């Protein structure tokens with residue numbers, strides 16, 4: 228089978244296609260013929276060697292973590308799934324495994340049936356960004372229409388799911404987006420939009436109960452300027468040192484710094500599948516064919532698009 232791998236850390240140039248044998252499966256696993264896999268910022272952070280503490284430095288590495296496809300074979304202990312089912316899922320070890328190939332073997336517990344009214348590229352977009360959004364909602368605590376929430380970087384993959392899940396709570400959400408993201412953010416439930424290319428949210432007067440940064444550009448220290456006295460700053464892009472220091476510092480301050488480390492599971496995909504039934508939209512900005520994988524990664528990494536970028540296989 229065709230697979231995309233890399234043998235050293237670097238830009239998209241280090242990606243190359245190789246021929247590999249189809250993976251075998253364990254009794255609890257499913258072999259999926261991949262129809263689409265999505266691109267997440269984690270892919271290039273790992274590829275550039277920015278996460279070696281968790282990803283290790285062994286090569287070759289595959290890339291890509293969440294996907295959609297058709298079941299080719301099921302392990303002997305798998306129940307409820309069969310050959311031919313259309314599914315979406317995620318690899319088990321997000322830091323060390325990759326799905327960038329024609330076939331992937333994953334535990335049946337990380338596979339879910341694809342709703343028939345969404346495409347393979349849309350389904351491939353759910354497991355990482357959607358699960359992160361559902362995890363974030365839980366970390367927000369009790370949300371009600373009076374809760375003021377700022378989502379900084381609101382129209383990428385994560386923000387797209389988060390805004391729409393928050394809409395269900397009727398929370399008072401302000402979204403920070405680029406100019407082209409403003410209308411999407413409003414459609415997805417934001418009451419107010421701040422265009423980061425024109426205004427600096429940190430110098431405005433408003434303060435919030437919850438601030439979440441999805442741009443990777445607002446630190447806890449900066450966010451404190453716009454946090455209410457008992458507010459929470461949610462951080463899904465912590466530096467490794469912040470994981471213990473955030474926990475420790477929370478004992479001494481009422482403005483909590485909460486690190487988000489999500490892990491896809493049925494608990495969260497159920498929330499998303501339910502939200503899809505209630506109208507959640509998955510915006511796939513661009514679908515690249517498999518052979519254009521380098522352009523796909525370069526395009527995604529440049530940013531400036533709404534929703535997700537996906538690579539599709541025949």
Ligand SMILES: NC(=O)c1ccc[n+]([C@@H]2O[C@H](COP(=O)([O-])OP(=O)(O)OC[C@H]3O[C@@H](n4cnc5c(N)ncnc54)[C@H](OP(=O)(O)O)[C@@H]3O)[C@@H](O)[C@H]2O)c1
Nearest residue numbers: 268359380382383384385405423442463487488489530531
């Ligand atoms: N901890 C976890 O479990 C977890 C899970 C999933 C993702 N993440 C992380 O969460 C982050 C968001 O993920 P994603 O998939 O949504 O990434 P993404 O699609 O790249 O979205 C990032 C967003 O930030 C916006 N942005 C860029 N510069 C900005 C600025 N100066 N001010 C405000 N917004 C700005 C971008 O808008 P424009 O492109 O329009 O400029 C884009 O909408 C990533 O760093 C990812 O690695 C963490």
